[in-house]
Amino acid sequence: MTTDSTPAPRRTRQRAAVSELMQNQEEFRTAQQIHDQLRQAGASVGLTTVYRNLQAMADTGELDVIRTPEGELSFRQCTTVQHHHHLVCRSCGRTVEITGPTVEKWANRIAEEHGFSEVSHELEIFGTCAACA
């Protein structure tokens, strides 16, 4: 009896390219952004294939998927190494990376209080920076 419910994906040039890019990727990226990055890096991969590989990798739990507020699918490697947020200037676009246990703890506690598990969150802070004020 050869129980082979998961036929192991082929190691194609395209899949390798997507996989490698995602491993070096910290932030969430949409399929289209990933496709663009691949083309700019010289790899010739069709958008369809990017979608299919991302979805396949998400199905195996290799990638994490969310919806952006704009409704696009966004992918990120599941093994989140360092999670952080952004402080963005509305005027000049200057961005500061923010980390801190306060929000992480708060978000997790709130979620658990409501019976939610596998908690993640997205936070962005906007303001006017000193140079633009």
Added chain:
Amino acid sequence: MTTDSTPAPRRTRQRAAVSELMQNQEEFRTAQQIHDQLRQAGASVGLTTVYRNLQAMADTGELDVIRTPEGELSFRQCTTVQHHHHLVCRSCGRTVEITGPTVEKWANRIAEEHGFSEVSHELEIFGTCAACA
């Protein structure tokens, strides 16, 4: 000087129908569901108009908007008038409104430490709710 930044919307039959339906609506509903409900209730309202009215009402804070896991926009009358965040189930889309001074204070403090003013922020918490775990 008549400072009139918000020209007050007209009382049209269509807008009244959408508004009334939403007031008697507890759960989140997509634009298309709302449109269907209106047609079934006998009101003749175009889908475009439903979209435009829902968006207008959401802009004024009258309605609350989220994305379903399938990527559709969902609307509901806003229960809390104040600023709040969402705890969203990745699986079924169930949503809980979250408020709390912790994040508000933290975001403001962090921003000010970096010299930012006029601070605002956006936060969404994702997880798997008890029913879907």
Added chain:
DNA sequence: TTATCTGCAAACATTTTGCAGCGAG
């Protein structure tokens, strides 16, 4: 060899927009 993967084009679903006519104020 051969079943899977790829990539184009075309289909799809949701939401937005152009524009002529309607109607609230």
Added chain:
DNA sequence: CTCGCTGCAAAATGTTTGCAGATAA
């Protein structure tokens, strides 16, 4: 009478699918 609102159709957007040919195993 005016100008915003409506609604149709058509465009835009993001994602999926059909299918013929390429290719990993």
